[in-house]
Amino acid sequence: DAKTTQPPSMDCAEGRAANLPCNHSTISGNEYVYWYRQIHSQGPQYIIHGLKNNETNEMASLIITEDRKSSTLILPHATLRDTAVYYCISGRGGSTLGRLYFGRGTQLTVWP
Amino acid sequence: GAVVSQHPSRVICKSGTSVKIECRSLDFQATTMFWYRQFPKQSLMLMATSNEGSKATYEQGVEKDKFLINHASLTLSTLTVTSAHPEDSSFYICSARDSRGGDTIYFGEGSWLTVV
Numbered sequence: 001d002a003k004t005t006q007p008p009s010m011d012c013a014e015g016r017a018a019n020l021p022c023n024h025s026t027i028s029g030n031e032y033v034y035w036y037r038q039i040h041s042q043g044p045q046y047i048i049h050g051l052k053n054n055e056t057n058e059m060a061s062l063i064i065t066e067d068r069k070s071s072t073l074i075l076p077h078a079t080l081r082d083t084a085v086y087y088c089i090s091g092r093g094g095s096t097l098g099r100l101y102f103g104r105g106t107q108l109t110v111w112p
Numbered sequence: 113g114a115v116v117s118q119h120p121s122r123v124i125c126k127s128g129t130s131v132k133i134e135c136r137s138l139d140f141q142a143t144t145m146f147w148y149r150q151f152p153k154q155s156l157m158l159m160a161t162s163n164e165g166s167k168a169t170y171e172q173g174v175e176k177d178k179f180l181i182n183h184a185s186l187t188l189s190t191l192t193v194t195s196a197h198p199e200d201s202s203f204y205i206c207s208a209r210d211s212r213g214g215d216t217i218y219f220g221e222g223s224w225l226t227v228v
Contacts, residue, residue: 038156043116043118043205043222044219046218046219049216091217097209098144098146098161098208099161100158100207102157102158103155104155
């Protein structure tokens with residue numbers, strides 16, 4: 001599975017958009033990009049995932065570059081409750097879908 | 113979204129004993145579930161893939177005889193930590209694959225194991 005690279009930490013003002021980058025330059029054609037977040041002492045919360053096209057749901061938007069080597073998670077209006085560690089993960093489809101290898105993620109801190 | 117539930121959320125056991133952690137998919141069937149372990153201030157580490165009706169697949173370095181996995185039904189996988197030692201104290205998390213459109217992976221709330 002492709003290795004992902006994320007900045008260790010980011011800050012964002014409440015109400016502003018939080019843009020979290022992720023590099024996955026070795027991603028292969030059948031690997032999805034998943035985003036999860038984890039608040040201390042809880043299980044990871046699913047945010048969004050995509051393969052090639054940009055995706056949007058009620059939580060966030062996922063922008064994947066055309067060459068698929070990087071992506072950006074956008075939280076359009078960050079709140080204090082969005083403070084968490086955000087993980088960008090690549091995972092294969094098919095029978096091995098779900099075997100996710102987590103990196104260190106990005107600690108997002110939303111300040112008032 | 114789909115719900116994956118773990119039980120117990122916290123457990124304390126004595127060294128040498130075994131402890132079982134359950135992972136249930138509450139509103140979908142999951143032929144495949146996954147078990148992770150997370151030590152404090154570290155990221156999640158995939159331990160094994162739990163397959164309904166067949167043997168689990170373990171990641172390299174994970175002792176299959178120590179971490180017994182059973183996936184007897186489409187909604188339940190169990191992880192049993194056998195002969196637990198203090199170094200097994202950790203946060204254990206399961207996930208399940210929801211194949212109903214989109215193949216989304218959902219995680220449970222996690223289970224804290226403390227071995228004393």
